[in-house]
Amino acid sequence: MLIISAIVVFNQVNYLHNKDLGFSKDQIMFFPMRGDEMFTNKDAFKDQLEQIPGVASVSVGYGFPGDAVAGDGIKTLKNGQLVENPATQLMVDYDYIQTLGLEMVAGRPFSEEMGTDRDKAFIINETAVKNLGFETPEKAIGQQLTWNVWNNTNPDSLKVGQVIGVVKDFNYKSLYEKVETTVLQIFPDAAWKVAVKLETAQLESSLDQVETVWNKFSPEYPLEYKFLDENFEVMYQSEDKLKTLLGVFTGLAIFVGCLGLFGLAAFSAERRKREIGIRKVLGASVENIVMLLSKDFVKLVLVALLIASPIAWYFMDGWLQDFAYRINIGWYVFLIAGISAVSIALLTVGFHAIKAAVSNPVKNIRTE
Structure with missing residues (x-):
């Protein structure tokens, strides 16, 4: 049971760390803006960051992967009436898609050259295409969406625009949660986080220069940054601990089991000496x-495998149910566990079996 469980946990944890999330999380540092001067001059701050050698792209917004996102609805027209749909809102800028390496499956990304993109354009993900009833990404282009603008002075103000593009689904949350209907839009008033895509070759010098630019706009606050991939690593700390603990306990269980098997094999060989x-x-x-x-020992191991397999599958399948994205427990897991258990048993028993087999038969019979 422990061997089967360990294999499943190891595979799932490796899947969590290596699954393609639909965006590039490598070499992207992000940090919150601080200080009135930085917020007032955020365009100038972004421009200076982009001038740094080794900086590939910069995005300023609200709603980066692994960070806080807004759960807000989006309205669609159905039978001439506006219908509210649950959605995640990502408040982005013109460089968000480029910085994160999102893949467009239809339409186009936001462009500063299109004067209407700020106030009258939306980009949605593939899940939104299905949930909002647009059938295909191509048919979603040009569809009207309406959003209640975050506005303290006029809470009833609406943003009415069209879908200009569809991005491939990407996991901006942990793999415990499914990708939801997601809407990307230009809304500078909500921007407070900065993502900087760095080139690996100039990483150290680029970090120093980012801090220099930061100090120009916000000298009273320290630059507190994280890397996007580190954010996702932290999400699965408990799973990493479970993987380590299960590996240790499985090793101990095998060791203790082998001690008993070793003694039993010695007793069996002695008893059958004649x-x-x-x-x-x-x-x-x-x-x-x-x-x-x-x-006889191999038969017992195979019986143990038959007993342990359904029990281990039941508990491991239940554990995997917590994940929206998970591995499947294939037949190979039980095959590997069976081969491992039989091999361990044969190695343990083999010493006494070979010792008994090569001993002098005349001596053994005379002794008996």
Whole structure:
């Protein structure tokens, strides 16, 4: 049971860390803006960051992967009436898609050259296409969306625009949660986080220069940044601990089991010493003797596998239910566990079996 469980947990944890999330999370540092001067001059701040050698792209917004996002609805026209749909709102700028490496599946990204993109354009993900009833990404282009603008002075103000593009689904949350209907839009008033895509070759010098630019706009606050990939690593700390603990306990269980099996094999070989001697006198080979002493232990291991497999599958399948994105428990897991258990048993029993098989049969019979 422990071997099967360990294999499943190891595979799922590796899947969590290596799954393609639909965006590039490598070498992207992000941090919150601080200080009135930085917020007032955020365009100038962004421009200076983009001038740094080794900085590939910069995005300023609200709603980066692994960080806070807004759960707000979006309205669509159905039968001439506006219908509210649950959605996640990502308040982005013109460089968000480029910085994160999102993939467009239809339409186009936001462009500063299009004067209407700020106030009358939306980009949605593939899940939104399905949930909002647009059928295909291509048919979603040009569809009207309406959003209640975050505005303290006029809470009833609406933003009415069209879908200009569809991005491939990307996991901006942990893999415990499914990708939801997601809407990207230009809304500078909500921008307070900065993502900087760095080139690996100039990483250290670029970090120093980012801090220099930061100090120009916000000298009273320290630059507190994280890397996007680190944010996702932190999400699965408990799973990493479970993986480590299960590996340790599985190793201990195998060790303790082998001690008992080693002693049992020694007892069995001693008890059948006379039988082994007679068989050897009658022409039995070393291989025959080893097989004779080992087969009963292998049968017990196979019976244990039959008992443990459904129980382990039940509990591991229940554990995997917590993940929106998970591995499947394939037949190979039980095959690997079975081969491992049988191999461990044979190695443990083999010492006494071979020792008994090569001993002097005359001496054993005379002793008996």
